[in-house]
Amino acid sequence: MLTRLRILDLTRVLAGPLCTMILGDMGADVIKVERPVVGDETRGWGPPFDSEGASAYFLSVNRNKLSIAADFAADADLGLVTSLANEADVVVENFLPGTLERHGWGADVARAARPELVWCTITGFGAESRRPGYDFVVQAESGWMSITGAPDGEPMKHGVALADVIAGKDACVAILAALVSRSRTGVGRHVHISLAASAEAALVNVAQNTLVGGLPPARWGNAHANLVPYQLFQASDRPLVVAVGNDSQWQAAMRALELADLGSDEALATNAGRLAQRERVVEAIGRRIATHAATFWLDRLESVGVPCGIVRTVPEVLAQLPASARTGLPPSVPGSIRLPPPALGEHTALVRADGWNAFAATGGKSA
Numbered sequence: 589m590l591t592r593l594r595i596l597d598l599t600r601v602l603a604g605p606l607c608t609m610i611l612g613d614m615g616a617d618v619i620k621v622e623r624p625v626v627g628d629e630t631r632g633w634g635p636p637f638d639s640e641g642a643s644a645y646f647l648s649v650n651r652n653k654l655s656i657a658a659d660f661a662a663d664a665d666l667g668l669v670t671s672l673a674n675e676a677d678v679v680v681e682n683f684l685p686g687t688l689e690r691h692g693w694g695a696d697v698a699r700a701a702r703p704e705l706v707w708c709t710i711t712g713f714g715a716e717s718r719r720p721g722y723d724f725v726v727q728a729e730s731g732w733m734s735i736t737g738a739p740d741g742e743p744m745k746h747g748v749a750l751a752d753v754i755a756g757k758d759a760c761v762a763i764l765a766a767l768v769s770r771s772r773t774g775v776g777r778h779v780h781i782s783l784a785a786s787a788e789a790a791l792v793n794v795a796q797n798t799l800v801g802g803l804p805p806a807r808w809g810n811a812h813a814n815l816v817p818y819q820l821f822q823a824s825d826r827p828l829v830v831a832v833g834n835d836s837q838w839q840a841a842m843r844a845l846e847l848a849d850l851g852s853d854e855a856l857a858t859n860a861g862r863l864a865q866r867e868r869v870v871e872a873i874g875r876r877i878a879t880h881a882a883t884f885w886l887d888r889l890e891s892v893g894v895p896c897g898i899v900r901t902v903p904e905v906l907a908q909l910p911a912s913a914r915t916g917l918p919p920s921v922p923g924s925i926r927l928p929p930p931a932l933g934e935h936t937a938l939v940r941a942d943g944w945n946a947f948a949a950t951g952g953k954s955a
Contacts, residue, residue, distance in 0.1 A: 589922065590616040593767075594944055596672050597621065597653060598681035600628040602723070602749055603783060604710050605649040606756030608680055611763070612652030613923030616678075617947040619939060620650065620930070621669055624657040627932035638913060642929065649756075650929040651915045654947060656940075657933030660691045668940060673698050673705070675944055678763055682710040684718050695778050706766040706776040708759055713784045721783045723749040730787035735794055738809045755786040811870075816862040817841070820899065821874050823882035830873070831895040835859065840892040845876050845885075927952040 593616040597608040605620075605628070612618040622628050628650070634643035658665035670693055673679050679698065681688070688694035695707040712721020719725075727733050727745045737744030762779040770776050788795075794805050797813060805813060810820035810829070818831050832838050835858055842851030850872055855861045862869050877885055882898050889896040911917050915925045927950060938946040 590614045593617065593678070594676045595619070596669075596676040596679045598669075598679065598683070599710065600682065601630055602649060602752035603721070603756040603759065603781075604680055604682045605630075606753060607708070607710070607759040607763070608653065609649050609651060610757070610760045610919075610921055610923075611678075613919040613925070614921055615923065617944060617952075618653040619672060619935075619944070619947070620653045620655045621658050621672075622655055622932055624659050624933070627655075627657065631932060640931075642931075647914065647929045648916050651925055652927050652952065653930055654927075654935035654939060654950065654952070655930035655933055656936040658936075660688070660693075666691055666693065669693075670698070672939070672943065674702065676705065677767070678706045678708065680708045680710070680759065680763070682721070684720070685711075685715065686718075699776065699778060702776075704770060704774060704776045706763060706770060707778045708763050708766075709778065709780050710755060710759055711780070711782045714782045715780050723752045723783065726751040726783040726787050730784060731791060731794075732787060735805050735807055737807050739807050741807070741809075743807075750790075751783045751787040754790050755781055755783045758786045811866075814863070815859060816866045816869055817873050819870065821877040823877050823880060823885060825881045827899040828877070828882040828885060829897050829899065830877075830889065831897075833895065837894050838862065841889060841894045844888040844892050844894060845873065847872060847876055 590611060593611070595608055595611050595616045595618040597604070597618050597620040599605055599608065599620075600622070608618050608620070620628075626632070628646060630646045631643055633645040636644045638644070638647065656668070658669050660666050660669070679695075689696075695709065699705050699707055709715065710721075711717060712726065713719045724745055727750070728743075730751065732751070733743035733745055736746060759779075759781040762781055766777045766779055793814070797803075797805055808819075812818035815831075815833065818833070820827050820829050830841065832841055838856070838859075839851055842848065850856055850869065856865060856869065886896055886898060909918060912925075914928050919925065935946055935950065938949060942949060
């Protein structure tokens with residue numbers, strides 16, 4: 589889909605590399621620029637490391653890219669990077685403000701020379717902030733941790749660096765929108781994405797509950813603030829979740845669980861009524877589900893259209909996917925895996941000699 593689109597990747601860690609990997613999965617040519625010797629800091633974020641010494645963290649977001657090592661303080665290296673930018677469609681970077689400008693280059697200089705260039709800057713807390721953008725800090729300051737965890741426990745972060753992931757996907761969306769605009773006007777643009785803004789926007793209905801109701805949200809653990817039953821239950825062998833989203837699903841669930849007394853109770857016919865009697869509903873369903881194995885209830889509930897699922901472990905999930913220890917999970921967008929994650933500076937000589945044509949020479953150029 590993005591064949592012959594050229595992406596110069598000046599990012600590191602997670603949000604930026606995820607963004608450029610998604611573009612690469614969709615067919616774009618991506619050249620990743622890394623610091624000599626140390627490279628992207630996630631190269632050292634392990635164990636685990638694979639048999640070639642690559643960290644799992646780095647491998648997870650850096651396939652479908654070439655890697656060059658360049659020191660912006662060295663004229664020859666800066667010249668290489670700027671020459672690549674002069675032929676790129678998109679530049680993506682997540683430097684602190686002023687870092688590139690100290691070397692006499694940056695978005696303003698590059699776009700003044702080529703107004704058609706799309707430049708994406710990813711920051712932690714906005715274009716004017718010099719605070720490093722670390723997911724854990726953003727989860728804390730965006731309100732996420734205050735609503736995550738057991739009701740009587742301490743605030744809890746998400747198990748995945750989800751602020752980074754959402755920001756990376758937001759950056760990808762913004763870049764594609766800028767490219768569509770360029771196709772109509774001939775002019776690119778400088779788009780800004782911050783982890784903080786992405787995380788704040790992701791509060792969606794939780795924020796709206798506060799705006800409408802005027803009360804700060806509580807932590808609900810594995811339950812839902814607005815829906816009942818919509819939470820985790822313990823079957824006789826393992827946990828599962830039941831997610832009743834409307835009143836017809838409620839009636840179907842009560843039939844599947846053989847809880848006729850709840851199903852026939854008019855006071856529970858609407859979600860608002862069930863919300864008012866949350867403890868009674870949850871306690872009765874919990875007792876019933878505990879009498880059989882999770883798969884027993886999964887079959888019964890799914891057969892009548894009630895959303896539900898077993899709580900699977902990560903190894904169980906991976907066993908169902910065409911996942912690779914080298915190239916990671918399959919693309920989440922229409923696309924393909926053409927190249928494994930590169931070694932640090934693996935393609936420096938090739939890119940110096942051939943520029944963007946180096947991508948074709950690796951066999952990673954999509955047809």
